[in-house]
Amino acid sequence: MDFKLSTQPYKGTRDFYPREMRLRNWFFGKIRDALELACFEEYEGPMLESLDLYAAKSGEELAKEQTYNFEDRGGRSLAIRPEMTPTVARMVAAKMGELNYPLKWFSIANMYRYERPQRGRLREFWQLNVDIFGCDTFEADLDVIKSAITVLRAFGADESMFLVHINNRRFFNDAIAAIAGTDTEGARRVSKVVDRKNKVPRETYEADLKALGLTDEQIAKIDALYTMNVTEATALCPDSVGATELRALFDALEKTGLAKYCTFDFGIIRGLDYYTGTVFEVFDNAPENNRAMFGGGRYDNLVGLFQKNASISGVGYGMGDVTLENFLTTHNLIPDFNVGKTKVLITRFADVPLEAYNQIADTLFSSGVRACLYLGNKKFGKQIDFAAKEHYSHVIIMGSDELASGTVKVKNLGTREENVVKIEALDSFFTDGAVPSDITWDDIMNGVKE
């Protein structure tokens, strides 16, 4: 065949070579560990879903435009999932009567969106989704916000690096009603203008509010809300359910030591109409990067599209892997994965039998030391080059002399230190050393990690 295929991945997707994969596994591993400690449980669904699932939410045209979709040979319209919520809604609806509420669920899954690739947005991305279903009180909102803070803290982020901006849609509506006498629909229209506030010039913002019938004085009152704390703001309509929810949430954030990570922000709307209570966005504090990284909120009915006369509330958020990586890179929170990890290459000479080397590998393996034989018959110098390039921490050298004396040389490629070690003492040389093994074969067999 003369025609040669391209080696590039499809536009907007990424190849994860071992280096990138280590980073991804590190991301997901930390997130998983932190959320599981707080009793969140992981779920996942299929990559392909019926297109209806997305069309029902955002209209067929938009669903078709934003997803990768096609018909199968049975004429069924399918889409590659662009988000997780419709899938999890379907799953909850399917087992609604069997599940024990509240559910604390999360997933880490890949999604596809048909859009122009740009910084922070790719066509294929991974997304963390965290939700609590079936708990109507502010405590679930607290728990979800806490989980977002916990996830970022697990990566070493502290309060100097990010801030959670919190608002409440019910409170927003009541506050706008108190200021401008609007009904729910009027408040919704105002919310659309507030949502765009930071994306348009001030004049446009004011003109848009005036077009909705607001006066300069009313606009000034809204302006005042943007800088108020939660006590000042909720004083505007103290009996509003939203105000009560906000005060309860902030009171709890204060008492649970989370207040330093959070601020009230009347400008937070979260575009989508389906949010009904608490809404929040997490901002990167880095000046060059000051923007919402991710966010979420509370919605009243998760399963309405699937079940008549049934209602399960939810509160949650989604966080993309690209956004998270940008944040961690900016704040220098990604470690060098090659430092401090024991990984041993057993180099080889032609006059020593394979099984002698193999026995060393097996001994180290059983003790939980990452180790393997050099495969192939390159010269010793090339084997050392290979070890250095592939970030092995140590090489083991055993020629026929060492074999005869039952010893090996262990060379630390970082410090250049060399030790002669009895073969039977080899496992303890590594496991008693400064760098403990990550996991032993017994751990794997007995499932300590699961």
Place this chain on the structure above:
Amino acid sequence: MDFKLSTQPYKGTRDFYPREMRLRNWFFGKIRDALELACFEEYEGPMLESLDLYAAKSGEELAKEQTYNFEDRGGRSLAIRPEMTPTVARMVAAKMGELNYPLKWFSIANMYRYERPQRGRLREFWQLNVDIFGCDTFEADLDVIKSAITVLRAFGADESMFLVHINNRRFFNDAIAAIAGTDTEGARRVSKVVDRKNKVPRETYEADLKALGLTDEQIAKIDALYTMNVTEATALCPDSVGATELRALFDALEKTGLAKYCTFDFGIIRGLDYYTGTVFEVFDNAPENNRAMFGGGRYDNLVGLFQKNASISGVGYGMGDVTLENFLTTHNLIPDFNVGKTKVLITRFADVPLEAYNQIADTLFSSGVRACLYLGNKKFGKQIDFAAKEHYSHVIIMGSDELASGTVKVKNLGTREENVVKIEALDSFFTDGAVPSDITWDDIMNGVKE
């Protein structure tokens, strides 16, 4: 909206509720740990690839028939990956000059195949792919076969449960040539008949061989090979390169203690033409289930479709999650994930402030004890029901009396044992107990697990 959406996942795909997801994470975690200990490195590629990638290998018609494929709005033909090899070949070809060989790579990724769902075969499945690229000697074959054995052993499987059947395509060709005087193309035709041997009646098998010109005597000689060990079989054409490879491999299997998991089997072909040397299949020994679970082999040129005048050899295998689950279920190797895991529900009374409960949760969390507050305001009995159904191991009970005395009651839901514990001694109550914590917050922060 009156029309209600279906709650069923798309045909041939699965929803992973937390219970199923725990199983999947357990599968993949064990595989990852075992392979990483042997210095294999994980990679992944995109779900979507150019359809060309599959058409180049198996023809456009077959590629279109077996994959989910469609055109994007730029007119580019895409397919959801039905297998990993074309992706990894593309990735290796893209960085051919930068990579350090041999590569020991694996991936665990989901695939889609357009086929009728049946036992062991779904439309969406996960597949482990393990390969060594760029090592031409039998040692890579040994290492790959060893990794397959290691993966199964990591799940507790032993030599009574599975057996690796090994053959060599070069030896096969030479043996058939020695018996029937065929050339390479003739041997290839015979291999197709042998490959189908166990799927057709004996008469069909014989008739097919006779149609290729083989005599009864030659057929009998092939029959004899099916029951021979490697020494007997390779005596037929001792100078064949394939025979030398086979003897070296079996000698090494013997000397490295792996012989008990392996057998020579002249009937193993692995349908695909691209295998060139060692081929193997792993059989389930359970009588009701005696069939090849998965297999693989050696192929000469991975990157030929992408790079002219370049050649990188590979040896590897793929194993599906459904097959693995069937095997583990048959041999009773899947543990009860709810046994022995500490998971604490902090129950609540209305007259104790939220933050008092929250502090207990934080203390346990910091000590690596999986714990959370009951969310909501259901009665105490309902909270206990919830804990039992959701497999919490313990509940913590703190009413206003306990709060006043700085204690809590800890109830073990398995043994029904109840202890009164000082709040400040609560973390050590769990961490010093019989069930150690899986991972602590410090572990998560400091990355011990990565």
